Amino acid sequence: MNRQQEDWSNYSIVVLGLARSGVAVAKLLHQLGAKVIANDVKPREKCPEAEELERLGIPVILGMHPEDLIHDGIDLIVKNPGIPYHVHPVQEALKRNIPVVTEVEIAGRLSKAPIIGITGSNGKTTTTTLVGKMLTAGGFKAKVAGNIGQALTEVVQDLSADEWLVAELSSFQLKGVQTFRPRIGALLNLVSAHLDYHQTMEDYIASKQRLFQNQSSTDLAVLNRDSQVCVEISQSISSTIWWFSRHQEVEQGVYVKDGWIVAKKSGEECRKILSVSEVALRGSFNLENALAATAIALACACPIGAIQETLRSFAGVEHRLEYVETIDGVKYYNNSKATNAQAAEKSLEAFTEPVVLIAGGLDRGVDFKELVPIFKEKVKAIITYGQTAPIFIERAKDAGITDRYKVADVKEAVIKASELAQSGDVVLLSPACASWDMYTSFEERGSIFKQAVHSLNNKKLV
Known part of the structure; x- marks a missing residue:
């Protein structure tokens, strides 16, 4: 049978995790005739999309993974990509040889x-x-x-x-x-x-x-x-x-x-x-x-x-080495998507100008020692925040960078960077870390950076 003509009406499917892809796949499989149950550990107040699924007749279980959610009558699990494989319903499905896939x-x-x-x-x-x-x-x-x-x-x-x-x-x-x-x-x-x-x-x-x-x-x-x-x-x-x-x-x-x-x-x-x-x-x-x-x-x-x-x-995608503004001869770039050391290193290589670097975020056990050579070559000052701030302070010391500062958040980092940067410099947000210790996403982090930069210019115009 052509896979596009597959008969889904015989399938009983559990969709684990709502969010964007979970809602989309639940709706589509329901439309194709599958018997779908959606489940998310988040409470109802954090799953506004649940009402849309329920209006379509899709049962939604929130706030927990019930012990009896996975049984031999289930044919397929479609899980949100971010849900780890060690959670109970995934492990139970694998134990029963029920396929576990993503959308x-x-x-x-x-x-x-x-x-x-x-x-x-x-x-x-x-x-x-x-x-x-x-x-x-x-x-x-x-x-x-x-x-x-x-x-x-x-x-x-x-x-x-x-x-x-x-x-x-x-x-x-x-x-x-x-x-x-x-x-x-x-x-x-x-x-x-x-x-x-x-x-x-x-x-x-x-x-x-x-x-x-x-x-x-x-x-x-x-x-x-x-x-x-x-x-x-x-x-x-x-x-x-x-x-x-x-x-x-x-x-x-x-x-x-x-x-x-x-x-x-x-x-x-x-x-x-x-x-x-x-x-x-x-x-x-x-x-x-x-x-x-x-x-x-x-x-x-x-x-x-x-x-x-x-x-x-094509000059680029938002949050990927995105030019924001030039203020007093200083260029500001948003590279919030740099969520690992290699991405941060590549972004630093793109500049010939001295860089005031803003970095930091979720601690995943990385020591960032590989960044010391590029710090020595490109970075004049480091401003850091979040869980990894102490590590970046140490790497700045290793690179011989004397201007190194720990701040509360990205907004404060922009203010500090504006004080340190001189005409001809670049201020670069390239965190080398995920955002989740302080921000919901790299997009939120990057948007806050841009707002803070624009605020600098607005203050000058007042």
Whole structure:
């Protein structure tokens, strides 16, 4: 049977965790005839979306995971990606050999549109957005969703076979797929991240690899040739591989040569796409994102002119090395999405100006010693806050930075940075940490930073 025509009316499904993706998949499966129960440990006052599901006739259990929630009459568990696998209902399902998936698996089963799946430790959102814009500029129908914007199950039913579904996918989402098969899968990079969830680097890598597990030689894998982990992973991939690289020529894919982005197919001469100097995005890491997006777009037969136009005009995604404002000759940049040390390091590499760095956040047991060399090279002052503040103070000492300050929050950090920075400097929020010790999301943290920066200018105008 065609997977899009699967008969869901025989399924009894528990959706664990509401939030955006949980609500979307519960509604869709209910619409398809499945018997759905939604469950979330949060109390009702923190789950306003529960009323919408109940109005549709979907039972919702809140405030706890009942002991009898999972039983042999349940056919499938669809869990929120952020729910760990050690919670009771997940463990009970696994013990009973009941499949546990994320909504990505459901979207993959239902999608008529070919899927482009993009994952990696850093750069997912920028690359996914770039691909969507390139395809649209090239005259293709393309919908961007997943870990960015709408949940996949919110959009999948509205897409036809002549459209592209461009999906940003996290390791949390990919760990819960079984039959998911993207036409094009891209792995941008892999560094140590989310080990509080995955426990081991091996599990983190294995989760990312699931993007390719169902691909065949007619599908495409786009991989980073400069990443040793990607090179090792390539040995177990059955699909056709296109590489991208900043540092070396590749047999097939996209790379940098003599200051140009060039593309090459196996056995053919390389062709120039665009001068690196014309790429609007700032930073070496964004150049990698541009290379990956170019490879994906070329694989979709996107016209080179549309790729060039997008690379010249697209200046970035909010909270990703986002320029905010210049005040008294000081440029302020919001890179709140830098939730690990590697992302923070890459953002610092993007600047030639002296940097007043604002960093800190959730303590995940990282010592940040790898940042000392880049601190020595780029950072004139560090302002830190949150659980990791004492660690950043120590790393600043290691780097010989004398201007190092601990403050209460991001707003106070901006005020302090404005006092320290001089004309020609950059003030950069690049936390190297998740936000959850003080803020609900990196978006909230970044928005507070921007508001605080604009407030500086407003005070000067009074």
